[in-house]
Amino acid sequence: MDEGTESATETVEESEDTEDSASADSTVEENQEHQMTLKLGYGAPHGERSFSAIFVGLEGDTITNVSIDEFQFMDASEDYQGVPNSDNDFGEGHDENQVLISKVENNEAYSKLMAEKAEATNSLVEGYQAISEFAEGKTISELEEAIDDLHRVEDPSGISDVVSGATLVDTPGYLEEIVRVAKDGFEFSTDGVEDIENAELSYSLQAPHGSKSFALVGVLHQDDMIIAAIQDELQFMDDADVEGVPNSDQAFGEAYHENSILISKRANTESYSELMADKGNATMTYDENHQAISEFVAGMTVQELQEVIDQLAGKESEETTDTVSGATFADETGYLEAILNTIQ
Secondary structure, eight states, X not given: OOHHHHTTTSOHHHHHXXXXXXXXXXXXXXXXXXXXXXXXEEEOOSOSSEEEEEEEXXXXXXXXXXXXXXXXXXXXXXXXXXXXXXXXXGGGGBOTTEXXXXXXXXXXXXXXXXXXXXXXXXOHHHHHHHHHHHHTTOBHHHHHHHHHHHHTOSSGGGHHHHTTTOXXXXXXXXXXXXXXXXXXXXXXXEXXXXXXXXXXXXXXXXXXXXXXXXXXXXXXXXXXXXXXXXXXXXXXXXXTTOOXXXXXXXXXXXXXXXXXXXXXXTTTHHHHHXXXXXXXXXXXXXXXXXXXXXXXXXXXXXXXXXHHHHHHTTOOHHHHTTTSXXXXXXXXXXXXXXXXXXXX
16 A cells, blocks of 8 residues: 555656555455355364364455364263253253363363372363464465474474464364365355454353254354354254264264254254154255344344344244244344343
C-alpha cells in the first residue's frame, strides 16, 4: 500500500493518482470477504487408551484456530468428572467401575497424574495450547513441512526447542492429526464474512439430546458474532454395522460392554440416519440437520440467538422447522442452546 511513496519522484499529478489508487486498494482490502471453515475430526495421536477430538478453524488453507481434547476411561472416583450424561443412560454403555473423561475438563487431575508417572513439568492443557499456537498461522503445507522437520529431531527433548512450550512426548502426532482434520474433517464453511481480525474458537461438551449421548460443540466467533459452528454427538450403539471412535479395537475399547461400541454420529451418519427414519420418521439425515442449524446461526450475535431460543421455547418440534429452515431434529432448540452455551 506504499505506491504513493514509491512515486514521490514523479509529478505531483501522477503521485496523486497513485495515492488515490492505493486508497481504493485499501478500501477493497478492508471490505474483503473471507471464507471461513470450521472442521472436526477424531484420531489417536497418543497411544491406544484414548482418542482425540480436534477442531480446526481455517481461512482458505491457513490454519487460524485449533482446539484439542482427548477422551479416556479412568477409574471412577471423585477426582474425575465424567462427560455429560455419565450418570445417566450413556454411562450404562461401559464398565460401571470406570468413567469416560475429557482430559481438558479434568486438566488438574490428569496433569497431576502426568507429573507423578512421567515427571511432566507442564500441565496437559499447556501442552495442547503450545501445539495449537505452533499450528496457527501456518498453511497446511507449511505445517506438514514443520512436522517433517520434527521427525528429524533425534532427541525427543529437542522437540520443545522447535514447538515452544510443548513437552508432550507425542507432539508430532498431535500436529499430524491437526493436518488430517484440516484436510478431511467434518466441516462447515461460510462465505461473506467481513473484517475478521481476532476470531476465537470456543469448545465445550453439552447434552442437547436426551440422556444416551453427549455433544462436542465448536464455535468460531468474533466477539459475540458467530462465524461458524459445528457439533457432533457420541453415543454407545450395538456394534453391528457401525464404526467406533479411534482405538475402539484397542485398549480404549476394553471398557465397552459386550456388543456395545462408542460411535460418532457424524462418522456414522448413514446408519444413524436410517435409525432416525425407522424410529422417528425422520426425513432429513443427521448431517443435513446439523448443516441447517450451522447455516442458521452463522452471522448471528449471541443476543440474536438467545432471542430465537426464547421464541422457540414451548413450541412443538414440527413448529421449529418454520424458524430453522431444513432442520427437523426433535431437540432443535437443544442444539441451538448448545451453541449458545459454548460461547458463553
